[in-house]
Amino acid sequence: MIERLVDSFLNPVVLEASVPYLVRGLLVTLEVCALVIPLGIAGGLSLALAYRTRSRLWRGLLIAFIDFFRAFPPLVLLVFVFYGLPFAGIEIGSLAAVTIAFSLNTSSFYGEIFRAGIESVDRGQWEAARATGLGGFRTTTAVILPQAVRNVLPDLIGNTLEVVKLTSLASVVALPELLRMARVSQGLTYNPTPLVVAAGIYLVLLWPFVRLLSLMERRLAVTA
Amino acid sequence: MTAFLHNFVNPEVLQVALPLILEGMRVTLLLTASILPTGILAGLALSVLRTRQSRFLNFFIVVFADVFRAVPPLVILILIFFALPYLGVQLSGFAAAWLGLSLVLAAFSEEIFWAALTSVPRGQWEASRATGLGATATLRRVIFPQAIRLAIPPLTNRAIAIGKGTALASVIAVPEILNHATNVQAQTANPSPLTLAALAYLALFLPLVVASRWVESRFRWKR
Amino acid sequence: MPLTAPGKEILHIDGLTKAYGAFQALKGIDLRVHEAELLFLIGPSGSGKSTLLRCCNRLEEPTAGTIRFKGEDVGERGVDINQLRRRMGMVFQSFNLYPHLTALGNVTLALRHALSQPKAVADEAGRAHLARVGLGEKADAYPHELSGGQQQRVAIARALALSPEILLMDEPTSALDPELVGSVLRVIRELRTDGMTMLIVSHEMAFAREACDRVAFLDAGEIVEEGPPERIFEAATEPRTRAFLERLQAR
Numbered sequence: 115m116i117e118r119l120v121d122s123f124l125n126p127v128v129l130e131a132s133v134p135y136l137v138r139g140l141l142v143t144l145e146v147c148a149l150v151i152p153l154g155i156a157g158g159l160s161l162a163l164a165y166r167t168r169s170r171l172w173r174g175l176l177i178a179f180i181d182f183f184r185a186f187p188p189l190v191l192l193v194f195v196f197y198g199l200p201f202a203g204i205e206i207g208s209l210a211a212v213t214i215a216f217s218l219n220t221s222s223f224y225g226e227i228f229r230a231g232i233e234s235v236d237r238g239q240w241e242a243a244r245a246t247g248l249g250g251f252r253t254t255t256a257v258i259l260p261q262a263v264r265n266v267l268p269d270l271i272g273n274t275l276e277v278v279k280l281t282s283l284a285s286v287v288a289l290p291e292l293l294r295m296a297r298v299s300q301g302l303t304y305n306p307t308p309l310v311v312a313a314g315i316y317l318v319l320l321w322p323f324v325r326l327l328s329l330m331e332r333r334l335a336v337t338a
Numbered sequence: 339m340t341a342f343l344h345n346f347v348n349p350e351v352l353q354v355a356l357p358l359i360l361e362g363m364r365v366t367l368l369l370t371a372s373i374l375p376t377g378i379l380a381g382l383a384l385s386v387l388r389t390r391q392s393r394f395l396n397f398f399i400v401v402f403a404d405v406f407r408a409v410p411p412l413v414i415l416i417l418i419f420f421a422l423p424y425l426g427v428q429l430s431g432f433a434a435a436w437l438g439l440s441l442v443l444a445a446f447s448e449e450i451f452w453a454a455l456t457s458v459p460r461g462q463w464e465a466s467r468a469t470g471l472g473a474t475a476t477l478r479r480v481i482f483p484q485a486i487r488l489a490i491p492p493l494t495n496r497a498i499a500i501g502k503g504t505a506l507a508s509v510i511a512v513p514e515i516l517n518h519a520t521n522v523q524a525q526t527a528n529p530s531p532l533t534l535a536a537l538a539y540l541a542l543f544l545p546l547v548v549a550s551r552w553v554e555s556r557f558r559w560k561r
Numbered sequence: 562m563p564l565t566a567p568g569k570e571i572l573h574i575d576g577l578t579k580a581y582g583a584f585q586a587l588k589g590i591d592l593r594v595h596e597a598e599l600l601f602l603i604g605p606s607g608s609g610k611s612t613l614l615r616c617c618n619r620l621e622e623p624t625a626g627t628i629r630f631k632g633e634d635v636g637e638r639g640v641d642i643n644q645l646r647r648r649m650g651m652v653f654q655s656f657n658l659y660p661h662l663t664a665l666g667n668v669t670l671a672l673r674h675a676l677s678q679p680k681a682v683a684d685e686a687g688r689a690h691l692a693r694v695g696l697g698e699k700a701d702a703y704p705h706e707l708s709g710g711q712q713q714r715v716a717i718a719r720a721l722a723l724s725p726e727i728l729l730m731d732e733p734t735s736a737l738d739p740e741l742v743g744s745v746l747r748v749i750r751e752l753r754t755d756g757m758t759m760l761i762v763s764h765e766m767a768f769a770r771e772a773c774d775r776v777a778f779l780d781a782g783e784i785v786e787e788g789p790p791e792r793i794f795e796a797a798t799e800p801r802t803r804a805f806l807e808r809l810q811a812r
Binding site: 317 | 342345346403404405407408409410411412413414416417420421424425449453456498502503505506508509515516519520523528529532533535536539540543544546547548551
């Protein structure tokens with residue numbers, strides 16, 4: 115029984131054959147993260163800072179943008195961008211489609227997090243900083259943002275975790291990331307070991323952050 | 339411009355796609371409606387079990403919560419659908435999607451409930467126990483009512499995320515919205531069904547996202 | 562005013578020891594509390610006063626020693642701790658009122674769910690206890706709508722609702738603004754007149770002087786000295802007691 119389990123799910127021969135695929139896949143996964151996470155954070159931060167406008171119209175539009183991309187399932191957005199854009203005359207590869215779709219999606223989530231974070235900083239902080247003659251930009255970067263980020267750090271980390279997991283969706287448009295390579299390898303060997311190993315790789319990659327997140331949320335809850 | 343309309347809002351293709359997308363919406367709703375109660379209740383049960391302070395139980399609960407929050411949901415769905423058969427267990431796409439997403443929701447729910455329970459001040463436990471109320475009654479009457487307020491905003495957000503996650507079920511051949519849309523799109527070589535699918539999802543989830551803003555503001559400051 | 566002769570023993574503490582790892586919070590406490598007695602526990606912070614109180618109803622588990630409540634061993638295996646706790650009322654420094662319930666709800670919770678009394682019966686009793694502490698009209702108010710002194714009085718009513726045979730109070734007025742302290746002390750004075758046995762940890766020296774029967778001074782986990790208030794406050798024999806009292810006067 116155990117033998118059958120190992121043979122099916124942790125087959126050493128299959129494992130050895132699939133390692134090169136999985137390693138390549140992991141590198142692509144990390145590449146996507148290196149693109150999407152900074153873009154998402156930059157986008158989100160821009161949205162959150164733009165939200166400080168006095169114009170109610172602009173604030174409404176920003177919220178609409180954020181909610182639109184929070185409601186749009188990322189897989190659907192990806193498929194739409196990948197299969198749809200060529201019909202609009204834009205030839206697009208899977209990596210570009212993934213980057214565009216996921217950046218739009220994740221900047222809306224980061225935007226909402228940063229927005230809430232900035233709002234959570236006491237009004238008095240702004241006033242104190244401006245009263246000492248600090249300009250708007252310096253106030254934001256030196257006084258407000260550090261506190262805002264500290265207030266929402268668990269949510270920021272949590273969302274970044276979600277982005278890494280999001281990359282697995284790119285397998286649907288045949289981007290050779292980790293999940294895709296695992297499925298390719300599984301198709302070649304008729305054995306699900308590569309899938310199990312891929313799951314294990316995600317686990318090893320992300321478990322430390324999941325643990326960290328739990329600890330942070332506990333510590334915040336205790337001080338609340 | 340007409341090219342755009344022809345490609346993305348093509349009347350003939352839409353006519354074919356509409357009934358299928360509507361059927362897909364039914365499946366999406368059914369799937370979501372079956373996942374949410376299982377996932378949330380399982381998470382609740384696990385968090386209550388965790389209050390028993392059994393180191394043995396806690397270990398398994400924490401491992402469960404960590405694994406199902408760290409591994410991407412799509413990987414879990416694919417494992418359940420494609421790998422379980424090797425153990426002799428062949429689940430339908432719907433069942434696999436229900437099981438996989440319920441497990442993920444249970445893991446997140448457990449952590450959310452646990453964080454809420456532990457943030458209720460210890461003094462509340464002590465006051466209640468000091469009046470001779472047993473542990474179960476204390477949990478039910480004093481701790482939980484206070485914890486629930488804290489749990490509702492993150493729980494709402496996670497439930498919406500899982501609802502959107504049902505789109506992943508298209509990959510394991512569940513006839514929900516995206517699945518139908520990509521099929522018609524492949525057959526007609528026209529992306530209009532995808533436009534319709536996008537609208538369908540937005541119709542389902544945009545109201546929920548807006549409602550969750552209201553929920554967050556209502557439950558945030560009351561103490 | 563001291564009692565002429567001590568009544569029967571309500572609480573009999575023998576050799577109570579509590580250790581947290583290497584730290585000894587209580588080092589063998591012997592203490593007796595008699596019926597209708599008001600015993601004040603004084604001492605510097607960290608001396609173990611709260612720990613002593615909390616061991617009585619086993620919110621803290623003693624490391625060694627026995628606590629007998631009306632002859633019953635509180636720490637005995639198989640004892641119904643919930644039933645025992647209902648006979649001992651506890652009032653906390655930070656009140657610990659249930660924020661999601663009204664004052665009446667706070668008072669009647671244990672009546673309804675520990676004693677299974679029907680709502681109407683519990684509510685009537687609850688209102689009576691709230692009236693006794695002077696908060697009859699506040700029955701439907703939520704804790705956050707009440708002042709600190711009112712909240713603590715609701716907490717006292719909550720403890721009294723179960724008709725306890727002893728009240729354990731852990732610094733009942735320490736978290737209150739000075740103007741509100743009086744209202745709580747008034748309730749304690751009235752309870753004493755009604756014959757309630759009370760063990761109170763507190764810094765209210767003026768109150769102790771005129772209202773309590775005995776004072777016990779705790780320092781570093783030991784009872785250094787105990788006796789009637791006149792003796793302790795005017796003519797303490799132990800140097801540590803005198804030093805503590807002097808520091809207190811100096812403030």
